[in-house]
Amino acid sequence: MFEQAFNDEDVAESDLVTRRGTFRAVAFRADGHEHMALVYGKTKLRENVLVRIHSECMTGDIFAAMRCECGEQLDAALNTIVREGSGILVYLRGHEGRGIGLVAKVRTHVLQDQGLDTLDSATSLGLPVDVRDYTPAARVLKHLRVQSVRLMSNNPDKIAALEDNGIPVTARVPLLMAPNTHNIAYLTAKRDRLGHDLPQVDSFTLPHAR
Ligand SMILES: Nc1nc2c(ncn2[C@@H]2O[C@H](COP(=O)(O)OP(=O)(O)OP(=O)(O)O)[C@@H](O)[C@H]2O)c(=O)[nH]1
Numbered sequence: 604m605f606e607q608a609f610n611d612e613d614v615a616e617s618d619l620v621t622r623r624g625t626f627r628a629v630a631f632r633a634d635g636h637e638h639m640a641l642v643y644g645k646t647k648l649r650e651n652v653l654v655r656i657h658s659e660c661m662t663g664d665i666f667a668a669m670r671c672e673c674g675e676q677l678d679a680a681l682n683t684i685v686r687e688g689s690g691i692l693v694y695l696r697g698h699e700g701r702g703i704g705l706v707a708k709v710r711t712h713v714l715q716d717q718g719l720d721t722l723d724s725a726t727s728l729g730l731p732v733d734v735r736d737y738t739p740a741a742r743v744l745k746h747l748r749v750q751s752v753r754l755m756s757n758n759p760d761k762i763a764a765l766e767d768n769g770i771p772v773t774a775r776v777p778l779l780m781a782p783n784t785h786n787i788a789y790l791t792a793k794r795d796r797l798g799h800d801l802p803q804v805d806s807f808t809l810p811h812a813r
């Protein structure tokens with residue numbers, strides 16, 4: 604029998620008309636946070652559903668900051684889902700700054716402006732590099748009765764995290780954004796020190812070197 608992923612009081616859904624089209628907005632509570640899954644088209648009981656699991660980044664997602672590529676990835680993922688005709692974007696709260704929170708992330712930005720990279724700026728403050736928990740994403744995908752997913756991500760760890768939580772990942776779909784002068788160091792550190800698959804970093808040249 605299908606196991607219920609959430610108590611009724613912890614989940615609510617409605618249609619959500621957006622500039623891109625009409626999604627089903629599924630709000631849910633898990634691990635002390637309120638998250639959202641945006642469902643487009645038919646995904647229930649489907650295999651190979653196109654999925655983006657997006658970690659909250661207020662600076663990038665809302666204010667279009669160029670320190671990271673989060674905002675562009677959010678736009679690109681939603682555009683790709685609509686273009687393909689179906690898919691799900693899971694927006695995870697509590698993931699800000701890879702789990703250290705907004706105030707701490709902004710503190711790391713100060714250190715990054717002084718030359719530390721995205722990892723050392725956290726550890727030099729005594730903070731972990733990545734403490735994100737993906738179980739809320741796996742739970743909502745089970746709630747939505749998704750059978751297997753194609754995951755839009757450049758981070759191999761996300762695939763392992765989903766599979767460890769019982770969601771089969773049939774493919775990883777790269778979500779590569781063009782680097783800019785403000786995020787090239789950040790992307791390079793993610794590639795070299797966190798193992799993210801970011802081949803576009805190699806082809807970037809600083810504007811003054813052109
Ligand atoms: N601690 C810290 N977190 C950051 C920084 N820049 C962005 N973030 C957070 O990093 C998270 C996104 O993680 P990333 O490592 O960029 O990428 P990812 O989600 O693991 O991988 P993709 O699926 O490929 O996007 C968001 O929650 C951001 O708030 C930073 O300089 N320091």
Ligand SMILES: [Zn+2]
Nearest residue numbers: 660663671673
């Ligand atoms: Zn970001």
